[in-house]
Amino acid sequence: MSEKKQVRKFEAQTSQLLKMMIHSVYSNKEIFLRELISNASDAIDKLRFAAIQDNDLYEGDTELKVRVSFDPEAKTLTVADTGIGMNLEEVTHNIGTIAQSGTREFIAQLSGDQKSDANLIGQFGVGFYSAFMVADRVELRTRRAGAPANEGVLWESDGEGEYTVETIEKPTRGTEITMFLNEENLELLENYKLRQIVRKYSDHISFPIEMPVDVEPETEEGEDEEAKDTAVAYETVNQASALWTRSQSDIEEEEYQEFYKHVSHDFEDPLIWTHSKVEGTLKFTTLLYVPARRPFDMNTDFEGKRHGIKLYVRRVFIMDDAEMFLPRYLRFVRGVVDSDDLTLNVSREFLQENRVVRAMRKTAVKRVLDMLEELAADTENPEKYAKFWEAFGPVLKEGVIEDDRNRGRIAKLLRFSSTHSDEPSADVSLADYVERMKEGQKKIYYVTAESFAAAKNSPHLEIFRDKGIEVLLLHDRVDEWLVGHLPEFEEHELVSVAMGELDLDLGKSEDADDADEESEKKDETPEASEEIQALIERLKETLGEEVQDVRVSRRLTSSPSCLVAGSQGVSSNLDRILRQAGEFSPGFAPVLELNPTHPIIEKLSGEVDNADFEDWAQVLFDQAILSEGGKPKDPATFVKRMNKLMVDLLG
Numbered sequence: 001m002s003e004k005k006q007v008r009k010f011e012a013q014t015s016q017l018l019k020m021m022i023h024s025v026y027s028n029k030e031i032f033l034r035e036l037i038s039n040a041s042d043a044i045d046k047l048r049f050a051a052i053q054d055n056d057l058y059e060g061d062t063e064l065k066v067r068v069s070f071d072p073e074a075k076t077l078t079v080a081d082t083g084i085g086m087n088l089e090e091v092t093h094n095i096g097t098i099a100q101s102g103t104r105e106f107i108a109q110l111s112g113d114q115k116s117d118a119n120l121i122g123q124f125g126v127g128f129y130s131a132f133m134v135a136d137r138v139e140l141r142t143r144r145a146g147a148p149a150n151e152g153v154l155w156e157s158d159g160e161g162e163y164t165v166e167t168i169e170k171p172t173r174g175t176e177i178t179m180f181l182n183e184e185n186l187e188l189l190e191n192y193k194l195r196q197i198v199r200k201y202s203d204h205i206s207f208p209i210e211m212p213v214d215v216e217p218e219t220e221e222g223e224d225e226e227a228k229d230t231a232v233a234y235e236t237v238n239q240a241s242a243l244w245t246r247s248q249s250d251i252e253e254e255e256y257q258e259f260y261k262h263v264s265h266d267f268e269d270p271l272i273w274t275h276s277k278v279e280g281t282l283k284f285t286t287l288l289y290v291p292a293r294r295p296f297d298m299n300t301d302f303e304g305k306r307h308g309i310k311l312y313v314r315r316v317f318i319m320d321d322a323e324m325f326l327p328r329y330l331r332f333v334r335g336v337v338d339s340d341d342l343t344l345n346v347s348r349e350f351l352q353e354n355r356v357v358r359a360m361r362k363t364a365v366k367r368v369l370d371m372l373e374e375l376a377a378d379t380e381n382p383e384k385y386a387k388f389w390e391a392f393g394p395v396l397k398e399g400v401i402e403d404d405r406n407r408g409r410i411a412k413l414l415r416f417s418s419t420h421s422d423e424p425s426a427d428v429s430l431a432d433y434v435e436r437m438k439e440g441q442k443k444i445y446y447v448t449a450e451s452f453a454a455a456k457n458s459p460h461l462e463i464f465r466d467k468g469i470e471v472l473l474l475h476d477r478v479d480e481w482l483v484g485h486l487p488e489f490e491e492h493e494l495v496s497v498a499m500g501e502l503d504l505d506l507g508k509s510e511d512a513d514d515a516d517e518e519s520e521k522k523d524e525t526p527e528a529s530e531e532i533q534a535l536i537e538r539l540k541e542t543l544g545e546e547v548q549d550v551r552v553s554r555r556l557t558s559s560p561s562c563l564v565a566g567s568q569g570v571s572s573n574l575d576r577i578l579r580q581a582g583e584f585s586p587g588f589a590p591v592l593e594l595n596p597t598h599p600i601i602e603k604l605s606g607e608v609d610n611a612d613f614e615d616w617a618q619v620l621f622d623q624a625i626l627s628e629g630g631k632p633k634d635p636a637t638f639v640k641r642m643n644k645l646m647v648d649l650l651g
């Protein structure tokens with residue numbers, strides 16, 4: 001199946017990415033070596049895995065290695081591996097297009113200015129294409145392991161919109177990438193410099209990385225080129241042992257960081273990691289990392305979980321994205337698990353139901369939670385946990401819902417915004433809240449809303465603000481479910497300020513002064529005067545089924561009205577979320593609460609005109625919906641009513 005040379009066009013986004021590479025002024029260009037060595041190592045891992053089933057793939061040569069070489073005269077740098085290689089179809093599919101959907105989206109969204117912003121390069125996986133940062137032209141020769149020698153492929157491009165592919169003779173399996181260096185990067189041809197870079201990016205790689213021995217080969221002038229080539233001797237320049245098998249005390253921080261970049265395809269250093277070996281009935285090693293920022297190629301639901309956990313069995317790579325080793329709520333974790341107990345030919349299905357996997361998973365979860373607890377307790381660097389929380393807090397919250405066993409531990413890791421600072425940053429733990437509770441306060445109060453502003457300005461908070469009682473401001477979608485699964489924290493009940501009859505459980509404060517006594521009075525069920533009672537009846541009649549009840553409020557001090565869910569009801573925020581998501585909501589008629597001291601309520605009692613009364617009643621009801629971030633059922637009629645009432649007032 002020999003193919004003549006074909007010229008093909010890059011797809012639009014690949015072209016854009018290549019342009020960014022070619023014109024990049026990114027200061028850290030040497031990272032192309034990390035990318036190519038990382039790909040080579042992955043290719044060797046894949047070969048070793050495939051060879052478990054089919055030993056012939058080795059073609060009689062079991063040497064697994066990467067070789068980095070250079071030719072000062074031709075000004076080329078070559079990275080070659082003895083890995084799985086690619087066939088023609090794989091080359092066109094993998095090298096001509098951008099596989100990662102996240103990278104695609106990212107590039108599609110870039111504005112004109114951003115396209116020339118070099119720093120952006122560091123933010124997404126550029127992989128193979130990074131070669132174009134240092135090269136005017138790149139040639140890739142490859143042959144799939146097990147394929148005949150005449151099914152080699154040569155891919156060539158200068159990165160300017162087109163590439164060529166053709167079949168070639170390639171006696172050895174694997175991939176060889178040759179970069180024709182551009183003028184600015186010729187210094188890479190100096191052995192010691194190149195060696196430094198290669199070491200930096202390969203010490204953690206499990207396979208030998210070879211480079212030419214660092215002496216000038218003694219060649220006589222006039223000696224033929226071939227003899228000169230064979231004179232080059234190679235030596236291994238990295239440690240070539242799987243990083244996670246080494247003892248922690250022998251591993252430098254930088255090596256951990258580089259290894260993270262290799263497994264996660266992230267460009268940034270990780271935030272934190274945990275490395276541990278278990279040597280009991282089961283024998284396994286885990287090396288797990290938390291990224292420093294939320295990978296942009298994950299959608300909000302983090303479904304695009306490429307580059308999650310890599311599974312190795314006795315140092316042999318088995319699979320990427322071994323999601324069975326961690327629960328969904330820890331899907332942001334990256335790293336490696338290596339088991340001594342599993343067999344090499346395990347399938348995904350087998351692992352899902354496996355006892356060994358379950359035990360390993362339990363330990364892995366424990367390790368991650370230990371690590372997060374440590375980070376949260378690091379009072380010298382509070383910004384680190386804050387960074388973690390901002391990136392992954394919403395995901396970790398799901399753990400409260402999913403993981404009964406660890407609910408208590410996860411609850412301690414939660415952070416919320418609260419009325420203590422009234423700032424949107426979520427930095428209050430439940431323990432902080434409990435510590436600040438007022439004398440005699442037993443419950444933890446929260447309000448849920450669609451946004452921080454809606455939560456912060458909720459009328460339900462008025463009495464709490466008056467009394468100086470802190471309220472957690474929950475404004476993340478998952479919070480509604482979270483509180484549903486977290487009835488209490490350290491024996492303090494979590495209570496919504498917008499549900500049920502308000503029962504402010506403050507006991508008598510020791511230093512109760514007159515002001516406190518005054519506020520204690522507010523705790524008692526407010527007596528409704530005859531006038532207010534009549535108003536309540538009239539409102540019930542007018543609003544009909546829209547309300548479950550109308551009553552005097554104990555929550556309001558400055559707003560005229562608010563809505564409250566019955567104690568068994570669904571909060572209006574949850575009701576809205578369910579409806580927006582197209583889900584069934586049991587629906588509820590809320591309770592309308594009135595502030596009898598508000599001038600509108602006072603005046604409304606005296607309203608004699610029935611039509612005007614109806615307008616006022618509806619406006620009060622709709623206003624209460626609006627103030628908690630909802631939308632009146634009929635916004636146009638609401639506006640009409642408001643306008644009419646305003647005209648009447650002006651009149």
Ligand SMILES: Nc1ncnc2c1ncn2[C@@H]1O[C@H](COP(=O)(O)OP(=O)(O)OP(=O)(O)O)[C@@H](O)[C@H]1O
Nearest residue numbers: 039040043085086094095125126127128129175265
């Ligand atoms: N040395 C190689 N041997 C075999 N296949 C390779 C090699 N280098 C790259 N590939 C194939 O090409 C694909 C694309 O590589 P590329 O480096 O562009 O992206 P990636 O490694 O998949 O992800 P990332 O963009 O995050 O680095 C790889 O997934 C792999 O299938």
